[in-house]
Amino acid sequence: MPTSTRRAEGAWRYEPPYVRPEEATSGEGNPFEKKIMGSCHCEMVQFWITRDKPLTAKFCHCSDCKIIHGAPFQWAAIVHKSDIAFVKGADNLNFLNSGTDKPTHELPCKVRCSNCGSLLMDEGRNMCLLFPTVLRMDREELVKNFYPDMHIFYDQRIVDIPDGKPKWAGLDEKSEKLDLP
Numbered sequence: 001m002p003t004s005t006r007r008a009e010g011a012w013r014y015e016p017p018y019v020r021p022e023e024a025t026s027g028e029g030n031p032f033e034k035k036i037m038g039s040c041h042c043e044m045v046q047f048w049i050t051r052d053k054p055l056t057a058k059f060c061h062c063s064d065c066k067i068i069h070g071a072p073f074q075w076a077a078i079v080h081k082s083d084i085a086f087v088k089g090a091d092n093l094n095f096l097n098s099g100t101d102k103p104t105h106e107l108p109c110k111v112r113c114s115n116c117g118s119l120l121m122d123e124g125r126n127m128c129l130l131f132p133t134v135l136r137m138d139r140e141e142l143v144k145n146f147y148p149d150m151h152i153f154y155d156q157r158i159v160d161i162p163d164g165k166p167k168w169a170g171l172d173e174k175s176e177k178l179d180l181p
Contacts (some may be wrong), residue, residue, distance in 0.1 A: 012105045013090060013091070015081075016080075016081040016082040016084065016085075017047070017081045017082070017083070017084030017085065017086065017121075017123070017128055018086050018090045019085055019086070020085060020086065020087060021034055021048055021085040021087060023085075024050075024082065024085040025082065032048075032050050032085050033050050034048040034050065034085075035048070035049060035050055035051060035052050036048065036049050036051075036052065036135050036136065036137065036142065037135070037136045038120070038130070038134045038135045038136065039134060039136070040089070040112075040113035040115070040116050040118035040120060040134065041113070041116040041117075041118045042113065042115050042116035042118070044088070044089045044092050044113055044115045044116065045086070045088065045089030045090070045092055045093060045113045045115075045118075045120065046086070046087050046088040046089060047084055047085060047086045047087060047088075047120075048084070048085050048087060049079060049083050049084050049130070049135070050082075050083050050084075050085070051079055051083050052142060052145055053145040053146070054077035054078055054079050054130070054132075054145075054146060055078045055079060055080070055127075056077075056078050056149050056150075057075070057076065057077040057078070057132070057146050057147060057148045057149055058075075058076055058078075058148050058149065058150055058151065058152050058172070059073045059074070059075055059076075059148045059150075059151045059152070059161070059165075060073060060074045060076055060151075060152050060153055061073045061151060061152070061153045061154050061155075061156050061157040061158075062152070062153035062156055063156055064098075065153075066156075066158070068110065068119065069119065072157070072158050072159045073151075073157065073159075073161075074131070075131060075132055075133065075148060076122070076129040076130065076131060076132075077129070077130045077131075077132050077146050078127055078128070078129055078130075079127065079128055079130055080126065080127060080128075081123070081124075081126060081127065081128055083128075084121075084128060084130065089113070092113060092114045092115060093111055093112065093113065093114060093120075094111075094112050094113070094114045095109045095110065095111060095123075096109055096110040096112075097109045098110060098122070107123060107124060107125050108122060108123060108124045108125070109122070109123050110122055110123075111123055118134060119131060120134055132146040148165060149165065149166070150165050150166040150167065150168065150172055151165055151166070151167040151168065152168050152170065152171055152172050152175075153168070153169070153170055153171075154167040154168060154169060154178055154180070155169040155170070155178070160180075162180075162181040163181075164181060167180050
């Protein structure tokens, strides 16, 4: 395991995004401001985010996302790890390392509730790909703020989505931009 990903067992509990809001600070070092609550389906795991708009949001059509989500594509919103703080259930999380497919908190990893199985996010070294469907967006404005800016891995799609958003064959800015509606 590379040194950059090696961590003391359980040390993740004391680092963003797993700290409690009263212990957290925003990415700018300010006190954590609760803006949108999120939870798993059974509500055993609950968290807040301090943003009302992600850095960016995407529909991912890659094979892994389709299999893991059991859907034709995945909706992901990218936020800083420090934009998330858990209020309940951080000890009830399961992790799956994306590279080795082993159930360990080795980054990058998938994060889900151990009770109901709800997939909550992908955790990277600095960012999280949060799944907006687990957020309580009670205002239409919030839903619009989280609506995807683009599609990635669109070459692997199983449905066409003619929404006028940019479509990339692979990762955005690192693959061919497709000329599709």
